[in-house]
Amino acid sequence: MNKIIAVSLFMFGCGRPLKQVNSDELHTIVARGPVASREASQLETSLQLASANTKIYQMYRFADSDVVHKILFDTSMVEVETGNPELVCQEQIRQHQELLTPFTLANLELAKTQQIGKDLVQVSLQRLENQEKVRNAFVECLFSRSEDGLKLQKITNNSFFHAPLETGESLDATDIRFILGEGGGLLGEIKKSWLARPEAVYQTSEFEYQKGREMFKLTIANATGEILEGSTKNLAFRQTLTGSVYHRSYLEENHFQQSLPLTPILTSQGTVVSSKDGFFQSSGSVQGVKLESERVVVYGADEAQPMVVDHVDHGDYGVAVSDPDSNHAGLNSFASIHRINKFARQYLSPQDVPFLDKAIDVRVNQSGECNAFYTTGRAVISLFRAGGGCANVATVNDVIYHEWGHALDDHTGRVQGVTDGAFSEGIGDIVSAFFNQDPTIGVGFVQDENYGIRRIDKVKVYPRDTGEVHREGGIIAGAFWRLNESLQERYGKDKGQDLAASYFFKHLLFTDSYLESYDSLLILDDDDNNPATRSPNFCLITEVFAAHGLATSVNCEDDAPQTFEADTSLTLALYDIGPEQVGAVGSGHGIDEFYLCMGSQKTCLQDDRIHLKLPLLSRNDERTFFAYKGALPLQGVDVVTLISKDMNGQVTGSRLVKIFTK
Numbered sequence: 001m002n003k004i005i006a007v008s009l010f011m012f013g014c015g016r017p018l019k020q021v022n023s024d025e026l027h028t029i030v031a032r033g034p035v036a037s038r039e040a041s042q043l044e045t046s047l048q049l050a051s052a053n054t055k056i057y058q059m060y061r062f063a064d065s066d067v068v069h070k071i072l073f074d075t076s077m078v079e080v081e082t083g084n085p086e087l088v089c090q091e092q093i094r095q096h097q098e099l100l101t102p103f104t105l106a107n108l109e110l111a112k113t114q115q116i117g118k119d120l121v122q123v124s125l126q127r128l129e130n131q132e133k134v135r136n137a138f139v140e141c142l143f144s145r146s147e148d149g150l151k152l153q154k155i156t157n158n159s160f161f162h163a164p165l166e167t168g169e170s171l172d173a174t175d176i177r178f179i180l181g182e183g184g185g186l187l188g189e190i191k192k193s194w195l196a197r198p199e200a201v202y203q204t205s206e207f208e209y210q211k212g213r214e215m216f217k218l219t220i221a222n223a224t225g226e227i228l229e230g231s232t233k234n235l236a237f238r239q240t241l242t243g244s245v246y247h248r249s250y251l252e253e254n255h256f257q258q259s260l261p262l263t264p265i266l267t268s269q270g271t272v273v274s275s276k277d278g279f280f281q282s283s284g285s286v287q288g289v290k291l292e293s294e295r296v297v298v299y300g301a302d303e304a305q306p307m308v309v310d311h312v313d314h315g316d317y318g319v320a321v322s323d324p325d326s327n328h329a330g331l332n333s334f335a336s337i338h339r340i341n342k343f344a345r346q347y348l349s350p351q352d353v354p355f356l357d358k359a360i361d362v363r364v365n366q367s368g369e370c371n372a373f374y375t376t377g378r379a380v381i382s383l384f385r386a387g388g389g390c391a392n393v394a395t396v397n398d399v400i401y402h403e404w405g406h407a408l409d410d411h412t413g414r415v416q417g418v419t420d421g422a423f424s425e426g427i428g429d430i431v432s433a434f435f436n437q438d439p440t441i442g443v444g445f446v447q448d449e450n451y452g453i454r455r456i457d458k459v460k461v462y463p464r465d466t467g468e469v470h471r472e473g474g475i476i477a478g479a480f481w482r483l484n485e486s487l488q489e490r491y492g493k494d495k496g497q498d499l500a501a502s503y504f505f506k507h508l509l510f511t512d513s514y515l516e517s518y519d520s521l522l523i524l525d526d527d528d529n530n531p532a533t534r535s536p537n538f539c540l541i542t543e544v545f546a547a548h549g550l551a552t553s554v555n556c557e558d559d560a561p562q563t564f565e566a567d568t569s570l571t572l573a574l575y576d577i578g579p580e581q582v583g584a585v586g587s588g589h590g591i592d593e594f595y596l597c598m599g600s601q602k603t604c605l606q607d608d609r610i611h612l613k614l615p616l617l618s619r620n621d622e623r624t625f626f627a628y629k630g631a632l633p634l635q636g637v638d639v640v641t642l643i644s645k646d647m648n649g650q651v652t653g654s655r656l657v658k659i660f661t662k
C-alpha cells in the first residue's frame with residue numbers, strides 16, 4: 001500500500017506520467033544504431049515493375065511513404081544533355097518533382113559535384129529548412145559522361161532520415177536523467193539540428209550519455225520529445241558476414257565467399273544475428289558463427305548442439321568464416337539450404353508452404369558412405385562423410401538440393417507427406433536441375449569426378465520405366481526438363497525458365513503423384529477458368545507429357561503467344577501505399593485513356609467490364625501519364641494487362657506485364 005502511494009505521489013509531483021521506457025529499453029533503442037541500414041528494407045518491401053520501353057525503368061519508393069527514393073533511367077533511351085551537370089541536374093529534379101515530393105527546388109542548394117571514376121559525375125544538392133541545412137539530407141543526380149555530353153542514370157532522394165523507431169515515447173532531458181538514474185551519465189545536450197522524415201521536418205536536440213565505457217547519443221524532436229534516433233558513439237562499421245562455400249561442389253578449385261543470412265554471430269559482446277543480406281553490426285570482436293538460422297540448423301557427426309565455425313578472418317568490410325578442416329562441409333550445406341530455399345520462394349510463399357519459414361536439420365559428416373537421405377516427418381537431412389570412392393556429400397550441392405526437394409515434397413500437396421516415392425525422387429532432381437539449369441545430377445558425388453550420377457534429359461516413359469524409385473522418378477523429371485526446354489523455345493530463355501519453374505513449384509501445392517502432374521499443369525496454364533477452352537500452352541504441355549507416357553497425344557498447335565496488337569510504349573510503375581496495398585502510375589505514347597486489367601490479355605480484351613481506368617495525371621509531347629491513388633486489388637495477381645484506348649473507347653494497344661515483389 002505504501003508503495004502505491006509513493007508512486008502516485010511521484011506521478012503527481014512530476015506533473016505527468018512516468019515514462020514507460022527503462023534503462024534497458026533505452027539501450028535496445030540505441031543498439032539499433034543510426035539509421036543507415038534503410039536501403040535493404042526498402043528493396044524488400046517495395047513493389048517495383050521493370051519495363052523495357054521507358055526512360056525510367058525502375059523506381060523504388062520508401063516502404064512507408066509515397067516518396068520516391070530512387071529513379072533509375074534506361075541510358076539507352078535517355079537523351080544526351082549538353083551544359084553543366086549542376087544545371088542539368090536541377091532541371092531533371094524539377095521535371096521529376098512530382099515523384100520526389102515533398103521538395104521544391106527552392107529547398108535545395110547545390111552542395112557538391114564529384115567525378116566518380118573515369119566517366120561518372122555526381123551532383124549533390126543539400127536540403128534546407130529555414131535556410132539551415134537538414135542533417136545528411138541530399139538529392140543527387142548521377143550522370144555518365146561521354147564526348148557528346150551527359151546522360152542521366154539515376155536520381156537518388158536521400159533527403160530525409162528514415163526513422164524506424166516506434167517507441168511511442170517522448171522524452172526530454174529530465175526524463176533521460178530519470179531513466180538513467182543517479183550517476184546515469186547524462187552528459188547534456190550537445191547540439192540542435194534539423195532532421196527530416198518523409199512526412200515532416202523536425203528541429204532536434206542531441207543528447208549524449210554514457211553507460212559503462214560506451215558513449216551514446218539520442219536525437220529527440222524538440223516539439224514532441226519523440227526519440228528519432230539513438231546510437232552508440234563508439235564507431236562500429238556495418239559489416240558483412242561471409243562463409244567459404246562452393247558454387248556447386250568441392251571440385252571447384254577455389255571456394256568462394258557467400259554472404260550468410262540470418263546467422264547467429266558470436267562476439268565478445270554477445271550474439272548478434274546477420275540480416276537477410278548478411279549484414280551485421282557489432283563493436284565486439286567476432287569469435288565464430290553458429291550454424292543455426294530460421295531456415296536450417298547444421299549438426300556435426302554425433303553432436304547434439306548446432307555446429308559452431310570459429311575459423312575467422314577479419315577483412316576491411318566484414319568477417320569471413322571458414323572450416324577448412326572439414327572442407328567447409330557445415331558452412332557449405334548451411335549456405336546451400338539458404339540458397340535453395342530462396343530459389344523456391346520466388347514461386348511459393350510461406351503462406352502456401354509454412355515449411356519455407358521452418359528450420360530444417362542437416363546432419364553432416366555422418367558415418368557411412370556414398371549416400372544422403374531425408375527422413376520424412378522429421379525434416380532431417382543426413383549427409384555422409386567422404387569414403388568408399390565418394391566425396392563428403394555436404395560439399396556436393398546437387399545432392400543437398402535433391403534432399404531438400406524431398407523435404408519440400410514432404411510439406412506440400414493436398415495431403416502432407418511423401419505420397420509417391422518415384423515422384424519424390426523426380427522432385428529432388430528437378431529442384432537441382434532447375435536451380436543449376438543443368439540436367440546432370442550429382443556432379444562431384446563420385447570423388448573427384450565431374451560426371452554426375454544421373455541425367456534427367458534421357459527420355460524415360462511411363463509405364464515402361466517404372467520400378468526402382470530413382471529410375472522411375474526420371475519419367476517425371478525428364479518431362480519437366482523437356483517442358484523447361486520447350487517453354488524456353490517458345491518464350492525465350494528467361495521467361496521460359498521462369499514459367500517452367502513457376503509451374504513446377506506451384507503444382508506441388510495440389511499434386512500428390514506424378515501421374516497427376518499433367519492435369520495440374522493444365523490448371524495452372526489455364527487463363528480463363530474454363531477447361532472447355534485450351535490453355536495457352538495446352539499443345540506444348542500435352543506433347544511433352546505424351547512423349548513420357550503421361551498424357552494422350554493430341555495433334556494440335558497453340559496460338560502464337562501474342563495474339564493482340566502489342567503497344568510496348570505502355571508502362572506501369574507500382575508503389576506501396578500501405579500493408580499489401582499498392583498504387584500505380586501508368587504511361588503511354590500519345591494515348592488518351594489508360595486501363596489496367598488484372599489478368600492476361602486474352603481475358604482482358606474479351607471482357608471490358610474488368611478494366612480499371614486510371615485518371616489522367618499529366619501529358620507532355622511524348623507521353624501521357626495516369627495515376628491511381630488508392631489500393632489496387634493486386635493480391636494474388638501475377639500478371640496484369642495494360643490497355644490504351646482512344647476517345648471513342650476503342651482499344652488501341654495492350655501490353656502484358658508480370659508483377660513480382662522484390
Ligand SMILES: [Ca+2]
Nearest residue numbers: 526530531533
Ligand atoms: Ca481454359
Ligand SMILES: [Zn+2]
Nearest residue numbers: 402406425428
Ligand atoms: Zn532421393
